[in-house]
Amino acid sequence: MLRLAVELGFKAVLVEPDEVRLQGTPRPHGDQVVHDLAAADLDEGTDVVLSDHHRAEIGVVLKEALAARTRWIGILGKPAVEGPHVAMLRELGVPAAEIGRVHRPIGLNIGARTPAEIAVATLAGLIAERNGRPGGFEF
Known part of the structure; x- marks a missing residue:
């Protein structure tokens, strides 16, 4: 990626x-x-992509990214399963509205399966978002 x-x-x-x-x-x-x-150097123009959704520190990392008022935040994961980041952020006292800013799944719905395909789908989604286009995020 x-x-x-x-x-x-x-x-x-x-x-x-x-x-x-x-x-x-x-x-x-x-x-x-x-x-x-x-x-x-996170700011309002920063996109944050977490590629490992099983690490212990993701709650803290996401909380910091949310506090920095970054433009877009996403974490890899299957859309049908609530990600472990949700419980981690709740435990850290992050409000539901802020947790809702974390996109999951990330990337365009192109049926990506391999790491390279996931990278392409993710970056295509960020390009769509950057250009104000819908991009096909629906799953």
């Missing part, structure tokens, strides 16, 4: 809190790698 995002005009920032996960893996093609959201 990072590689394609850069080609599509996005400033791609990988936020990986766990430095151990980055050891032994090639540096992703993107603008930068940081270890926390504060270093990512």
Whole structure:
């Protein structure tokens, strides 16, 4: 997703809190790698995509992204199942209206199954959103 995002005009920032996960893996093609959201300079023009919906810290990360008043926030996951992020955000005292700002699933409904297809669907959805187009988000 990072590689394609850069080609599509996005400033791609990988936020990986766990430095151990980055050891032994090639540096992703993107603008930068940081270890926390504060270093990512979030603002009202920022789109946030969480690609790992089973990590323990997603509630805290999403709460920070919501507080930064980012433009768009999404997390990967199946549309038929409530994501674990919902309970995590409730536990952190995040109001329901703010939790509702987190899109799930993310990306266009193109039947994406592989990581590359999911990346294309996600980025196409962000382009549609950026351009004020409906883009086919309905599932």
